[in-house]
Amino acid sequence: GNSVTQMEGPVTLSEEAFLTINCTYTATGYPSLFWYVQYPGEGLQLLLKATKADDKGSNKGFEATYRKETTSFHLEKGSVQVSDSAVYFCALSDRPDQAGTALIFGKGTTLSVSS
Amino acid sequence: DTGVSQDPRHKITKRGQNVTFRCDPISEHNRLYWYRQTLGQGPEFLTYFQNEAQLEKSRLLSDRFSAERPKGSFSTLEIQRTEQGDSAMYLCASSLRLAGNEQFFGPGTRLTVL
Numbered sequence: 001g002n003s004v005t006q007m008e009g010p011v012t013l014s015e016e017a018f019l020t021i022n023c024t025y026t027a028t029g030y031p032s033l034f035w036y037v038q039y040p041g042e043g044l045q046l047l048l049k050a051t052k053a054d055d056k057g058s059n060k061g062f063e064a065t066y067r068k069e070t071t072s073f074h075l076e077k078g079s080v081q082v083s084d085s086a087v088y089f090c091a092l093s094d095r096p097d098q099a100g101t102a103l104i105f106g107k108g109t110t111l112s113v114s115s
Numbered sequence: 116d117t118g119v120s121q122d123p124r125h126k127i128t129k130r131g132q133n134v135t136f137r138c139d140p141i142s143e144h145n146r147l148y149w150y151r152q153t154l155g156q157g158p159e160f161l162t163y164f165q166n167e168a169q170l171e172k173s174r175l176l177s178d179r180f181s182a183e184r185p186k187g188s189f190s191t192l193e194i195q196r197t198e199q200g201d202s203a204m205y206l207c208a209s210s211l212r213l214a215g216n217e218q219f220f221g222p223g224t225r226l227t228v229l
């Protein structure tokens with residue numbers, strides 16, 4: 001079945017370090033891909049998305065490129081801040097052309113940034 | 116605040132009791148979803164509504180679970196005869212039909228079954 005695999009955390013970085021959180025997926029067809037972020041005590045927020053191969057999603061300095069050949073959607077940021085400390089979830093929508101499909105999430109990766 | 120809201124935020128109950136949670140989606144969103152998230156896991160899909168019609172249910176949604184969206188606005192999720200394994204965060208999300216399935220999540224209801 002369809003699934004999402006994320007690198008296990010926690011990921012601990014110093015402020016201004018480069019971040020990569022790996023995400024690979026298994027899906028039939030052409031899924032849409034998402035990164036959601038969950039800050040402490042808050043609900044899930046959409047960070048960025050990509051709907052077709054080679055699309056790059058970006059937001060708040062974060063980027064991810066939809067790579068169909070490697071079935072990957074790795075999250076990157078060039079210089080992390082303490083305020084980026086959160087749990088990051090990679091997700092896919094396996095029937096984006098149909099109404100109301102469920103999102104399939106990875107297990108989440110906890111990022112902790114220290115000053 | 117025009118985001119998705121959920122009530123209550125926390126619920127502690129004894130095994131065997133019934134509980135009901137409420138979700139108010141973003142007002143113009145016609146799609147509403149329920150997910151469950153356990154510790155260390157990502158959210159798992161439970162069920163989905165388009166307007167008042169429940170269109171999809173996960174195998175995770177046992178017979179003890181029932182969800183309604185009677186007027187196509189707010190939704191309720193009821194769990195009957197709760198079990199300790201039902202302890203989790205229950206998340207509600209909503210989306211617009213033509214928005215590429217971008218879902219907006221509420222803060223969740225944390226259920227603890229003693």
